[in-house]
Structure formats: C-alpha cells, structure tokens
Amino acid sequence: VSQPTIVDIAARAGVSKSLVSLVLRGSPKVSEESRRAVLRAAEELDYRPNAMARGLAQRRSSIFGVMLSDLHNTFFADVLDGIDARSRREGFRTLLATGHRKQSLEAEAIKALVELRTEGLILAAPRLSMPKIIEASRAVPVVLVSRPAREAVIDTVMTDEVAGAAAAVDHLVELGHRRIAHIDGGAGAGASARRSGYLRAMERHALGANAQVVRGDYTEAGGAAAVARLLDGGARPTAIFAANDLSALGALNALLQRGVRVPDEISLVGYDNTSLARLAHVDLTTIDQPRREIGSAAVELLLERINGGRRKPRRVVLSPALVLGRTTAEAPQP
Amino acid sequence: VSQPTIVDIAARAGVSKSLVSLVLRGSPKVSEESRRAVLRAAEELDYRPNAMARGLAQRRSSIFGVMLSDLHNTFFADVLDGIDARSRREGFRTLLATGHRKQSLEAEAIKALVELRTEGLILAAPRLSMPKIIEASRAVPVVLVSRPAREAVIDTVMTDEVAGAAAAVDHLVELGHRRIAHIDGGAGAGASARRSGYLRAMERHALGANAQVVRGDYTEAGGAAAVARLLDGGARPTAIFAANDLSALGALNALLQRGVRVPDEISLVGYDNTSLARLAHVDLTTIDQPRREIGSAAVELLLERINGGRRKPRRVVLSPALVLGRTTAEAPQP
C-alpha cells in the first residue's frame, strides 16, 4: 500500500516529474494546461508529499522542535501558542517531543529532534544538564525557556522574577501593609529570584526589619504548613506573598480554616496566574507572566540565528504583571 | 556549517560508506578493527544521523504522531505517558503536533504528521469532522482517543462513560441517597453518555421518578448556576452528581456559600479526577479514567494494524473507577 509519488503523477498527467514538482510548489511558469492536468492527477491519486524526501532534497526541514519536559504544566500550553503562531508565520511547523521530566528521556527527545534536522530547538524548562544542552546547541540553534542559564552561552527567554516579586510587595505596601511575609519555593525553579526580589523590595521600602521568609516548596501542603508556622509565630503578618499560586491556595485554605478572614485580616498574593488563581472562590491576586510573548520571543531568537546570522548568545527578559484578585485589600487598622 | 555525513566518516576511517552504515546500525559482521575506526571517526566528527535520509531509504520513519487538540487539557498528559512508554518499547518515537482546538489547525497538524510519514496517528479529542479524519486514515493507521466515533470505521479508545456515571449513582444510592440530581455537561464531549448513564442507573434503582437533570456546561459558573436552580426548586436533592470536576467545584462553592454543608446535607460527586479534585480543601469524590492505559491501548491498536495486519476497525472500551473523597457521606435522616 505504498503511497503515490510525483513519478506516478507525472505518468498519469503525461508530463515530467520536474513539472509536477513545479506545479506542486506553485511555480508561476507553468502553463495553465499542465497545471490542471497535474493537480487533477494528484487529486485522483490522493497524493501526499513526502516531507522526508523534500527535506532531504532541500536540505532543510522547515520544522522547529520543542522539547517539553513536563506536559502537565499548562504554563507551556500558552507558551506553545506563541511559538506555534510565530513560527507558522515564518513558514515553520512546530513539532513537540516530551521528556517526562526525566533527564534521560529529555536527552532522547532532543536527539530525535536533532536527527530530524529541525532547524531550531526550544527547550521548555529542561531538567537536562547544561553541558548536554550546550552539546545539542552545536548541532542546531537552541533557545532555553524559563530556566535561568548561568552561563550566558545559550539563548534564553525568561521573565524578570525579581521584578515580579517586587511588584507583589509594592502592591501590598501601597495598600498600607508593613508586615509582609514570604512563603518561598525552597529550591524550586525561580524560587531564589522571587525570594530575593521580595527581600530587596522590602528593604527598598525600609521594611527590611519586617521581612520574614518561611520555607515552602511550591506545594499546597507546603503553603498550609507555612501559614501554621506564621500564625503561631510572634508578630502576625498582615499580608503574605507566596512564591506560587498552588502554595498560595494552600495558605488560603489554612487561613480560612483557622478563621482568619482574607483579605480583611490578611492579604494574600500568589505567583504565576495559573487557572487555579482564576477559580471563582479563589480569585487570587497574583503575578502573571506573558506566556504567549515568551513563546514568540523564543522563536524570534531562533530566527535571528537562522536568517540574521547572529552568533552571540542573547537573553530576552520579559516583564511580569500584577493581576488583581479579591485576596488583597487595605491593611487592617491596628 | 553543514553536518558531517557517513561519507565523511568513511573517508576519515578509510572504509566504504556501506561499512559505516553497518557499524552504525550495530551489525555483528564487521571486524573489531573497522568498527573501532568508524566509531572513533564518528565521535571526532560529532556525527548525527539524518533521520530524513534514513527514513527515506528505509521507507519507514519509526515515528508515531499524536495530534493533541488542546495542550491545556492535562488529561492527555497522562495519556501521552502511556503512548510514549508503549511505543518506545516497540522502537517508535512519539512526536506531537497541536491543533489549538481549531479545526483548521488540527487539519494542518495532521497533514504535517502524515507528510512526515509517521507510521501511526493518534488523535486526542479532535474537533475535526469525521470525514476529514477518515480521509487521513487512508494514508496512515489512525486511532481516535476519547471521542466517541459513531461510525465504527476508525479505531477508537474510550472509557465507558455510561458505566462511570452509573458508578457514581450506585455509590450514592449505597449511601442511602434517593433524591440524586445531575448537573450535566450540556452538549459537551461525553455529556450525553454521562447523562444517560445517570438516568439509566436511577431507573435501575427504581429512582427514575426522582431523577432530575439540570443544565450545565462543564464550567465552574455553570455548576454554581445549576446549584442555584436546584436549591430554589421544590424537593431539594440530598446528592448531586456533576458531569465533570470543574462544574462540581462550582457546585461545591455555591453550596458552601449558601450555608449548605457538604457532605452532611448534600453529597457531591464529580467526574474525571482532575488535579482540581485532588486539592486538599476540595477532596472530591469523583470518577477516574485510566489515562495511561488509554494511551497504551491506542498504541496497541496501531501495532495491530502495522504488524498484525488487522484491517477491521476496533473499539477498545476501558472502565472508569470511583475515587472516594470527602464530599460524599450517608444521606441525612429525614
């Protein structure tokens, strides 16, 4: 049941296979007559071009590869929207491979994409070690998304998490809060940037003495546990900035369970603006990342290398934005 | 900066390119000496096989394609785990393309996968029209996942949603509930099966007269609105079965907001066992679908066609299972 080829079309239309190729690629210099004959034959044979053959002949695949470490993370669903839209406009298709958040599987996925001769590779939050990533980048332009690359040797797109954390603090300070605690993300991705953004902003507002970081781990249970520690401690904060939405939700529930009203008694801010934050009964004030833009920026970096011939690594830093919900309000009067 | 080929390796190792090919594919009938020379040269040149060339020559890509209509739906993240694991064991790679839940983009994604000569195609909840799907299936084995195909002409993997809904009802009846209402999913995917599963189960328990279906739409707001209508109505139910977790959550919040205790006064069951259901403060009793198994079953169907030569369409129906949470309890005494 092998598929028909342009040779079959050529035979049926009574022309040469190069003419078929020309017609199929929409060349203007073919007679209306042969064009029709070719298209008709192709239709009748249910012809489908063979991308492997075309790619081999053209020595380009017109494909961008995306290695998604974790398909469960819907953050990257939006990022991919941006990638797909932008690359389609440039005549590229986007193909994904997943790494199931395991180094070995990520490496395999990348290998497959490289062997397919994708013309650019976007790595979404890879767990893979930097040397392996750099090795891949010798074969194809690589862009790292949402993973701070210490070595400035790989193109990277990220958001300014220090600024994001600062925006959260600024918002709370404007509402009159002075005792603002932070439930951090432990050793998780971006946690240290968010933590130091919080600390720096507190100092900037001359509230350094009030700064209080409690350990979290980006989980719901972690957020709840952190609240327990915060409330049992000495000076109870009037506001809490959690390092992500999930731990904010855990904190929210723990607060409500203890009869603490949010935002009347304690204001709460999360990070990431996940679908969780947008649930009706949660409606969390949080920090939003421009996901689609992250995706289109990543493609932009690839294009600069492919078409523009750029060779030096670049880092694109996008700005997060505060999203208001119902979990923040003016600080209670003492 | 073109990549090295086996010809380059052959030159450097001082052998023919056929020998290089043999070595690279691990043939046993090459001398240890040439094997070493070839591998060394490949290493030194940082050689990467060209999958397009290999695929063209072998006339097979060893790739399965997956068209994911909606990357936001984490349901398919688990399904993909199953697909990936199973197909890897058979020597296939899995490549994804997304359709952004738009027919036109889905068609494009499928086209790309077909032109790449993927050897099997799994369509995850496509919006695409059946004729288009059938057309694709003329070029490559196609399996439909989680979309009931009326025409039994395309291989399909699905779960028994009628049975799932029945399991929810059975559970509630066992707890002594008799007035059980259903918030349906309107015209959404699977909604009618879940609805009729509910109705049939009610009748089976001789509770047909108590059956009450209120319109929902799989959304949080829809669930909340449905609760409003239910409580304002006449005979208040003691249990509610919502067609999915999100609308169950909407219902839960609406109930709590009106001071109705769950599960003391009203029990609540959802469907899908999403991450939402597993949030600590929700802990919803719900119906779980065997996601990984759905994925591996889909691959199995492809393999039957590719290796086993099956030609007749098959439909695999898997069983959902009840997952107990804290939202269901014995019916209150009248």
Next chain:
DNA sequence: ATGAAAGCGCTAACAT
C-alpha cells in the same frame, strides 16, 4: 568482512 551500485522521493540547476 568489505565495497560498488542502485534507489528511496524529492528539488534544483541546466538545457532546450
């Protein structure tokens, strides 16, 4: 055990 040669399905000069 190794090499020569043909061919996979297509594109891309180059002729005519």
Next chain:
DNA sequence: ATGTTAGCGCTTTCAT
C-alpha cells in the same frame, strides 16, 4: 514552458 540530470544522506542488495 518543459524535460534531463544530478544529487540530498542513507540503506540495501549483490558481488567479491
């Protein structure tokens, strides 16, 4: 405007 020819990088007989 159309056809001829030579690859693209690899696999695969078929010789030797």
